[in-house]
Amino acid sequence: MKEIKIKIKDLTLHYGQKLALNNICLEIPDRRVTALIGPSGCGKSTFLRTLNRMNDLIPSARISGEVLIDELNIYDRNIDVVNLRKRVGMVFQKSNPFSKSIYENVAYGPRINGINERKVLDEIVETSLKRAAIWNEVKDRLRDSALGLSGGQQQRLCIARTLSVNPDVILMDEPASALDPLSTSKIEELIHQLKEQYTIVIVTHNMQQAARVSDYTAFFYLGELIEFGKTKTIFTNPTIKQTEDYITGRFG
Amino acid sequence: MAENTRFTAESLKKKFRLSEFLAEKFITGIAFLSITIIVLIFVFVFREAIPLFRTGKAKEVAVKEQVTKINEGLKPESYGDTVNQASPVVVTNKPAPQAYDEDVIRQVENKKALKTLNTATWQPVSDNPRYGLWSLFFGTLKVTLIAILIAAPLGILAALFTSAFAPTWLREILKPAIELLAGFPSVVIGFFALMVMASFFQDLFGYASRLNAFVGGVAMSLAAIPIIYTITEDALSSVPATYKEASLALGANHWQTAFFVTLPAATPGIFASILLGTGRVFGETMIALMATGNAALLSANPFESVRTLAATIGAEMAEVVYGDTHYSVLFLIGALLFIFSFGMNALAEFYIKGRLMKRFMGR
Ligand SMILES: Nc1ncnc2c1ncn2[C@@H]1O[C@H](COP(=O)(O)OP(=O)(O)OP(=O)(O)O)[C@@H](O)[C@H]1O
Numbered sequence: 041m042k043e044i045k046i047k048i049k050d051l052t053l054h055y056g057q058k059l060a061l062n063n064i065c066l067e068i069p070d071r072r073v074t075a076l077i078g079p080s081g082c083g084k085s086t087f088l089r090t091l092n093r094m095n096d097l098i099p100s101a102r103i104s105g106e107v108l109i110d111e112l113n114i115y116d117r118n119i120d121v122v123n124l125r126k127r128v129g130m131v132f133q134k135s136n137p138f139s140k141s142i143y144e145n146v147a148y149g150p151r152i153n154g155i156n157e158r159k160v161l162d163e164i165v166e167t168s169l170k171r172a173a174i175w176n177e178v179k180d181r182l183r184d185s186a187l188g189l190s191g192g193q194q195q196r197l198c199i200a201r202t203l204s205v206n207p208d209v210i211l212m213d214e215p216a217s218a219l220d221p222l223s224t225s226k227i228e229e230l231i232h233q234l235k236e237q238y239t240i241v242i243v244t245h246n247m248q249q250a251a252r253v254s255d256y257t258a259f260f261y262l263g264e265l266i267e268f269g270k271t272k273t274i275f276t277n278p279t280i281k282q283t284e285d286y287i288t289g290r291f292g
Numbered sequence: 293m294a295e296n297t298r299f300t301a302e303s304l305k306k307k308f309r310l311s312e313f314l315a316e317k318f319i320t321g322i323a324f325l326s327i328t329i330i331v332l333i334f335v336f337v338f339r340e341a342i343p344l345f346r347t348g349k350a351k352e353v354a355v356k357e358q359v360t361k362i363n364e365g366l367k368p369e370s371y372g373d374t375v376n377q378a379s380p381v382v383v384t385n386k387p388a389p390q391a392y393d394e395d396v397i398r399q400v401e402n403k404k405a406l407k408t409l410n411t412a413t414w415q416p417v418s419d420n421p422r423y424g425l426w427s428l429f430f431g432t433l434k435v436t437l438i439a440i441l442i443a444a445p446l447g448i449l450a451a452l453f454t455s456a457f458a459p460t461w462l463r464e465i466l467k468p469a470i471e472l473l474a475g476f477p478s479v480v481i482g483f484f485a486l487m488v489m490a491s492f493f494q495d496l497f498g499y500a501s502r503l504n505a506f507v508g509g510v511a512m513s514l515a516a517i518p519i520i521y522t523i524t525e526d527a528l529s530s531v532p533a534t535y536k537e538a539s540l541a542l543g544a545n546h547w548q549t550a551f552f553v554t555l556p557a558a559t560p561g562i563f564a565s566i567l568l569g570t571g572r573v574f575g576e577t578m579i580a581l582m583a584t585g586n587a588a589l590l591s592a593n594p595f596e597s598v599r600t601l602a603a604t605i606g607a608e609m610a611e612v613v614y615g616d617t618h619y620s621v622l623f624l625i626g627a628l629l630f631i632f633s634f635g636m637n638a639l640a641e642f643y644i645k646g647r648l649m650k651r652f653m654g655r
């Protein structure tokens with residue numbers, strides 16, 4: 041196995057009284073794509089959000105256990121959440137561009153990091169949009185509102201926005217669920233490129249997509265991690281019956 | 293099965309639903325009733341102002357007067373004195389032309405009044421009354437500006453604090469407390485301004501007139517803050533949580549998120565709140581009456597007394613003679629207030645809102 045980037049130890053999460061994640065232990069390898077699969081409501085998004093502490097924003101969420109990124113527990117009292125989130129970027133399940141221009145959406149991240157030079161910003165915006173496979177569609181309308189874009193374009197804009205701050209880890213929550221096959225394949229290509237530099241964790245409902253883009257796959261069910269391993273192994277030769285049933289679509 | 297689900301003319305026949313029909317008509321009726329009431333108020337205010345512009349007979353009078361005077365061997369007098377002679381009060385032992393009825397006298401007065409409207413002197417009760425609106429108009433603007441310059445930042449920042457930073461328990465105290473202030477009778481705010489604030493600010497700044505535009509503006513901002521606060525707070529809390537999440541996930545802190553994401557996204561609502569606050573201050577009568585000093589001075593100094601349009605109506609309407617020139621001028625002021633606030637809202641509705649929409653919604 042490759043180097044480990046994120047190590048999750050005995051992670052348990054409650055929303056109020058409701059148990060959403062039960063004792064998850066998982067090691068996510070560095071500069072690889074890890075896919076999270078499982079039926080709706082099984083806790084994939086919740087798990088993903090523990091990795092950049094987005095669950096801190098939900099008052100009812102209680103967390104125990106450890107998440108170590110590069111051997112550092114991100115739930116340690118001395119961790120600055122703001123700096124953590126600069127290193128662990130996130131693309132959300134529902135696209136959520138700001139009600140600003142396309143340009144400002146991408147420039148926002150660099151700006152809050154103190155980059156104000158026009159030329160530098162222009163460059164970051166252009167490369168980010170290019171990498172997110174949306175540059176050609178928006179290059180003539182960078183000053184238009186991002187909310188005028190189609191759903192699929194908005195999602196790619198959000199990916200560009202995440203790339204603009206150059207994080208170490210990228211969390212993606214069903215980034216392609218609203219996209220047509222063409223932009224989906226662009227996104228998948230993008231993920232292939234990105235894993236050279238970044239550690240990527242992606243939630244997807246699309247089994248083919250998981251098989252295509254990921255190196256490792258984790259199967260969640262009812263808040264539990266059922267099985268984790270190399271994608272090839274999980275998809276061709278799963279050890280647990282539930283996993284096999286889910287992947288082959290005979291779940292029930 | 294197939295037969296049951298087949299469409300027939302009978303199963304899709306139009307049905308008359310009485311309750312639906314009645315509810316719809318009732319709601320429509322109420323809507324039209326309120327529109328009618330507003331229109332009627334508008335019509336009434338204008339109708340009372342209109343006699344001011346009837347001056348047709350005044351000319352005849354002027355001509356006749358001169359003719360009479362020449363006939364009597366008197367030298368022609370200036371215009372102003374003519375009216376004094378024409379009014380029955382001044383008629384003493386002069387060979388007065390008291391043949392004119394009240395209507396004519398009024399029209400002569402109206403004509404004089406119209407000439408003075410475009411001046412800065414407001415002296416409605418004098419031998420030679422002057423109805424200059426500029427000092428009133430300017431005074432109103434001055435007070436409004438002061439009040440909004442204070443109320444808008446305070447109201448908006450307070451709303452930003454409660455919606456973005458305050459812990460839940462504090463928000464639950466702050467929000468109702470500030471909103472309660474909206475229902476505060478303005479006479480109480482005025483009294484407070486008159487007794488407490490006026491002295492306090494005089495000690496602080498050491499200006500001459502105790503009651504002035506500044507004191508009035510501060511007092512009125514107390515009335516405008518809750519309006520601005522409430523609407524801004526609503527606008528801020530209806531900004532989707534996903535915007536904030538997106539910003540935080542990029543490594544922005546709470547301040548950056550509040551100022552660069554939440555606040556801009558709520559701009560249309562905040563704009564509306566400022567506009568409503570302005571409308572409130574513009575038409576505020578009681579506080580103006582009690583705290584601004586009510587001297588119709590034309591000056592840019594915020595520490596001079598001013599007299600606002602609304603306060604003028606409030607102070608003088610009870611003392612005027614029904615139907616005379618002064619009365620009509622007060623209604624003219626009312627009509628102007630009406631037009632201003634109407635215009636302001638229309639401006640917001642059609643022009644600025646459209647532009648903001650385009651900018652923020654991509655439409
Ligand atoms: N803010 C919240 N408060 C309370 N319960 C929540 C909250 N968010 C999620 N849950 C619950 O936690 C469980 C896991 O939700 P989560 O969103 O992680 O599922 P998911 O696997 O991402 O599903 P999907 O594939 O539909 O996105 C669900 O039962 C959900 O109802």
Ligand SMILES: [Mg+2]
Nearest residue numbers: 084085133213
């Ligand atoms: Mg989800």
